[in-house]
Amino acid sequence: MSYTAPVKDMLFNIEHLANIEQIAQIPAFADAGLDTAQAVLEEAAKFNEGVLAPLNWTGDQHPTSFKDGVVTATPGFKEAFKQYAEAGWQGLQHPADFGGQGLPKTIGAACIEMCNSANMSFALCPLLSDGAIEALLTAGSDELNAVYLEKLISGTWTGTMNLTEPQAGSDLAAVRTRAEPLPDGSYKVFGTKIFITWGEHDMADNIVHLVLARVQGAPEGVKGISLFVVPKFLVNGDGSLGARNDVHCVSIEHKMGIKASPTAVLQYGDHGGAIGYLVGQENRGLEYMFIMMNAARYAVGVQGIAIAERAYQQAVTFSRDRIQSRPVDGSLPAAGPIINHPDVRRMLMTMRAYTEGCRAMATTAASAYDAAHHHPDADTRKANQAFYEFMVPLVKGYSTEMSLTVTSLAVQVHGGMGYIEETGVAQYYRDAKILTIYEGTTAIQSNDLVGRKTARDGGQTAKGIAGQIETTEAELLASGTAHALAVAKRLKAARLAFLDVVDFVAGNTKASPNAVFAGSVPYLMLAGNLMSGWQMARALLVAEKAVAAGNDMAFMQAKVTTARFYADHILSQAPGVRDAIVDGSESVTAMALDAF
Amino acid sequence: MSYTAPVKDMLFNIEHLANIEQIAQIPAFADAGLDTAQAVLEEAAKFNEGVLAPLNWTGDQHPTSFKDGVVTATPGFKEAFKQYAEAGWQGLQHPADFGGQGLPKTIGAACIEMCNSANMSFALCPLLSDGAIEALLTAGSDELNAVYLEKLISGTWTGTMNLTEPQAGSDLAAVRTRAEPLPDGSYKVFGTKIFITWGEHDMADNIVHLVLARVQGAPEGVKGISLFVVPKFLVNGDGSLGARNDVHCVSIEHKMGIKASPTAVLQYGDHGGAIGYLVGQENRGLEYMFIMMNAARYAVGVQGIAIAERAYQQAVTFSRDRIQSRPVDGSLPAAGPIINHPDVRRMLMTMRAYTEGCRAMATTAASAYDAAHHHPDADTRKANQAFYEFMVPLVKGYSTEMSLTVTSLAVQVHGGMGYIEETGVAQYYRDAKILTIYEGTTAIQSNDLVGRKTARDGGQTAKGIAGQIETTEAELLASGTAHALAVAKRLKAARLAFLDVVDFVAGNTKASPNAVFAGSVPYLMLAGNLMSGWQMARALLVAEKAVAAGNDMAFMQAKVTTARFYADHILSQAPGVRDAIVDGSESVTAMALDAF
Incomplete structure (x- = not known):
């Protein structure tokens, strides 16, 4: 392990x-x-x-x-x-x-x-x-x-995000935690927050809770939510820790995975009110929270890649060690390590291709973030910001969904041993399942992709990215190797499928929201597949040049093979998803409610 | 729950x-x-x-x-x-x-x-x-x-299947448990068996172990394996229980799921030898074991359907109760039950379509089994036997793989609550993962599908079934309703994809085994998808007639919708899988072993 x-x-x-x-x-x-x-x-x-x-x-x-x-x-x-x-x-x-x-x-x-x-x-x-x-x-x-x-930056204290309440999960409009202003400009906070990751622990001297709450008299819904800092211990003027604040952990959850990470129920104000400090302006809390959520969503996408990588490594190790059956091609004289079996290879390659593809997608998104925030040129910043924002729901949604597939395959490679907890690989399967849920479920990511990232600008950002992909296709065709041509074919088909869906989304979100949102997660999966496949195609171009030049041969050859596998086995599934979205929306919502 | x-x-x-x-x-x-x-x-x-x-x-x-x-x-x-x-x-x-x-x-x-x-x-x-x-x-x-x-039939005693040993999982040729003949015709059995389901327990008076072992001097490999009955308690001449036999449970496994089902390590013969009785003839044990394995494989497929059904039911209940956000189509004035959200509907319909599709496939396979074993006409028996045998790896492989998808969606529908063990839905996710592993992993099922069920007869059985599917397509076209036509289109595309793969498998298994086995699991998934989709298409024909006649309207209308959804969203993915199998075999095994 x-x-x-x-x-x-x-x-x-x-x-x-x-x-x-x-x-x-x-x-x-x-x-x-x-x-x-x-x-x-x-x-x-x-x-x-x-x-x-x-x-x-x-x-x-x-x-x-x-x-x-x-x-x-x-x-x-x-x-x-x-x-x-x-x-x-x-x-x-x-x-x-x-x-x-x-x-x-x-x-x-x-x-x-x-x-x-x-x-x-x-x-x-x-x-x-x-x-x-x-x-x-x-x-x-x-x-x-x-x-x-x-x-916080030194790690002396740690921070948390307090959004969820029993009645307010994906629906933050339902937040009820309330904040009463005090004469000194601070607030008293009252309410119950649940699912607070590392909401209480003994690893740091203080915990800085960022809490969504409503100031008395605030508008209904998301427009009346403010953001507060509520520290576990109040801080004295000299920076030393003062009194214990009125926020208390009343329990932690018994979860399927990530068991070392405490998921706390926090009670605010049971003993007179927790002292909180407004962040920014009143009623703009959701806007600020979205900033930290976008950072966190990207990071959760990276968690998907991370656990997929770990699971892949353990599966590789096992498949090198475990001796079972003679290979079907007779390449060994007797039973050999199972990594010699084609289906084990298919599983390992699937795991690897997903992981490398999503890592490549996330890394290019990160570079766009850096340019968006720090490039001296305003237009460059703007273009990169649009690109990054388009990618965030894909990095979060697609990388975490693929991590379910990858961790499942990792268990599968282990056979019966995989189901035994002591083997350790089952932990990844259990741990990964939270990733498609927290920081916004895959459906919430896909709502973001459909609404803010596609329909709002009539699909222009999406089409702009498709244009960049077309450029990569041209480079593949120009390169002309067998691998490049095969990848170009799949990339083009996936891009055209994506464009069909973008038009479908841009054209119907207002008039037929049910039809569009019936396909929102499939759209996210198709888009994530395409973006990862595109980056793998770019990687192939680099790697084939390196191979031709004799540089770093083993690594570069492996990258070529992985990119080709991605195109053959994963990108190739994109057109089918297009069909389900564009032709299949009615059957999603046609069932009478009482027939379920 | x-x-x-x-x-x-x-x-x-x-x-x-x-x-x-x-x-x-x-x-x-x-x-x-x-x-x-x-x-x-x-x-x-x-x-x-x-x-x-x-x-x-x-x-x-x-x-x-x-x-x-x-x-x-x-x-x-x-x-x-x-x-x-x-x-x-x-x-x-x-x-x-x-x-x-x-x-x-x-x-x-x-x-x-x-x-x-x-x-x-x-x-x-x-x-x-x-x-x-x-x-x-x-x-x-x-x-x-x-x-x-x-x-056994009265449930007074229970039975077990003892195949696996630490070095012999999928590879039964590696079985080492040995049996020494005794003068009275019985045997003494020595060895260690692992992963023995209900191998020891207190629910019945006796446990009848069916055990694979080698008689001294038997041939190497699978041709030297015999099958024995080894009871926990020896049985006296009058049927009463006699002495405790020398088979002992030394531990049970700590598993990710099915925790109430003890998975035993059984030690045979540590105290002089466990008395065993030969079943049938020496060295034909694997043949007999395959009979019980085929029954068990079918049953494990049914387990996949079963756990999918249970998970679906819990997801439906939750999605009716959980209030969160206003529907995107504005059909409710405020936040409502999440079953109103299109993506929740997509998840529920996906779960339902998979479950009903696999149930329909399994039920038709069962009827073929009945005819194969008991029909008075020999040709009818033979045809039904071929059909049933083709379906067993699909019922086992496809129904269990889909149960992973369905139980994952069930957790997903629950959002954060799904990850909390007390909610109960996580249990299905953990329980289901064994199903793609035991009684032969999905890869083992796909080897059976490729080798015994497709390549051996040059794809004739497969093509015969495709012919029956074509008949259903004709009926759909003749019916001419919008749903029937839409389903016919997807069914045809999936059938053609299947036929391409059957030709690929039949044509290449001998010459290019790696290429074929690289796509064996995708072939199984494509075939399972098609067979389930076919049965849903047959169901649609029945249900549309009933609707037209005004019979049992709510149920029949729901069946029509589910069949249509299956075609739109699941059958539609078949052609992409064909491409991966037929065009993508090389990239599965191209990676150098030391590059993993």
Whole structure:
């Protein structure tokens, strides 16, 4: 159950698909070129492989526990988090002004993947801190940020996101937690929040809750939601910790997976009111929360890639070791390692192609984020922002959905052993299933894709990306190798299927919303498939050139094969999905409600 | 978490797709017409809904336990099994000569589905007894059968199948358990068997192990394997229980699911040798075991349908109760039950279509089994046997693979609540994952489909079935309704895709085994998709006629909608799979072994 960070594949993407040297030309990232990326990734690999990976199975066996209001992390987690913080990993992507390292997301995302591969339950804690940091950076006042940001960025304190309530899951309009203004400008917060990841624990001195609540008299629905900071311990003027605030963990959930990550029920204000501080302006809470959610959604997509990578590695190891049956082609004289069986190869290649494809997609999205936020040219920023925003629901939705397939295949490769908990691979299957749910289910991602990302601009962003894909197709045709031509054929068919669906979505969202939303998740899956396949096609072009030049042959040849497999076996499924969406919408909603 | 047996859907299949009245014309099944089916199914529904279903979650919370060699079933199981046995459910499909009821599989399969929906862990115990009974009926001597059959068929004793050893999973050639002949004609058995379902427990007085072992001096490989009966307690001449035999449970596994079903490690002969009795002839054990495995494989396919049905029901219930967000079409004035959201409907319809499709496929396969075994006409028997044998790997492989999709969607419908164990739906997700593994993994099923069922007769059986499908297409076209035409289009495309793959398989298995086996599981999935879709198309023809005649309108209209959905969303994916198989075989095995 060891883990080896795929540093080489990550650097390939960072160099060739994300063009790190172009990012390094942006003044804010002056030193963040390939050398920096390599140095950071190698350091991250060391930490995650050595410190966090061995604790992953421990967390499943000895979940973080709750007793008398106290949440105690899995043995070893507290010490590991101290090391994580002291090494500066929490601040990797955050501004130097507050003690961070200010590295581009293009590099940071790779480190986050490693952390999640090593230990997804653990990684959720810094992931949520990142969200809180983003929200404060976006909308926090100077006073608030002065108190909280450095502590969060250094990992001295951790952060949480408090959205969900029993009656308000995907539907945030139903949030009821309320905030009463106090004369000193602070608020008293009352309510119950559920599903709060790392909402209580013993790994840090303080916990900074970012909480959605309604100020008395606020409008109904999402337009009356504000965002507050509610610290577990109040902070004195000198930065030292003061009184315990009135927010208490009353229980943690008994979950199918990510058992080391406590999922807390938090009670606000049962003893007079929890002191909270408004972030930004009243009633704009959802807007700010979306900023931290978008960061978190991208990160959850990376979790999907991460757990897929870990599951793939364990399946490869098993299939090299497990001896069973003679290969059908007679290539061995007797029973041999099962990696010699074509169907085991098909499973491993499927796992690998999905994982590499999604990693490539996520890395290019990260580079767009970096350009969108820091490029000196406004038009470049705008174009990159549109690209990034289009990609976020795909990175989140597609990468997590594929992680269900990949972790299932990982169990399958193990046969009966896979079903035995001690083998460890079942943990990935159980852990992964939360990824398609939290930070917005796949359906919520697909609503975003349909509404904000496609229908709103009449499909223009989508079509612009399709135009870029067409350029890649032309490059494949120009290259003319057998692999490039085969990939071009599948890429074109998938792109045309995508364009049909984009037209269907753009043309019908207003007039026939049921028809469009009946196909919203299939649209997301088709789009994610295409975008990952496109990046694999770009990777193939780079890799075939390298092979032709005799550079890094083994790695580059493997990349060519994986890209070809992706096109043959995954991209090839796109046109069927188009048919289901465009021709099949009526049968989705035709059933009478009482016939279910 | 209640369960309501889908008696109406089952009877629809039994009447219209399996043509029970034709089966009732077979002398062996003289009284087994629709009325009998209805009476039996209603009785089964009562028992399974009332007695077994409430124990399902109990089994997950309080797994069957092991202490000091004693295996104690989940509280309530022992009493439930007594009721099960006393009501005669174990003997439903078994010969009246030994106390059974001799009902056709067409009826029995529906009862087995109910039992597995109600409580899959429990149902495994009678499922394995069925396998043991089949093996004895096939090859047991009169003496052996006189001792064991009645006790097994009455549920007084239970049976097991002992195939797997640590080094012999899918590869039975590697079996090492050995049997030494004794002068009295019995044998002493020595060895270790693992993954033995209900291999030890306290629900019955005796356990009859069917054990694969090698007689000293037998040939290497699968041709040297014999089958033995090894009872937990030896049986005296008068049928009473004698001495404890030398087979002992040394541990049970800690599994991801089916936790109430003990998975035993059995040690044979540690104290001098376990007494065993040869079944049939020496060295023909695998042949006999395949008979019981084929019965068990069909039954495991039914388990997939069963758990999908249960998961679907829980998802429907939740989606009616859970209030969240206003529907996108504005059909409700405010937030309403999530069943109103198109994507929830898509998930429910997907679950329902898969479940009904696989049930229809399994039911028609069962009727072929009945005709194959009992029809007076030899040619009819032969044709039905070929059909049934073709369907077994599809019923097993496709129905279990789809159960992974369906149980995953069931969790997804529940959102965050689905990930909390107390909700109960996560159990189905965890339970289902064993189904694609035991009784032969999906890859093993696909090897059977490719080798014995397709390549061996040059694809003739497959093409014959395709011819029957073409007839259904013609009926759809003749019917001429919009739904029939839409379904015909998808059915034809899927059939043509299937035929391409059949030609590919039949033409290449010998010359290019790697290419064919690289696509064997996708072939199985395509074939299962087509066969289920075909039966749904047949169902649509029946249902549209009923609707036109004004009969049973709500049920029949729902069947039409589900059949249409199946065609639009599931059958429509078949051509893409063809492309992956026929055009994509090289990239499956092209990766250098050390590049993984």
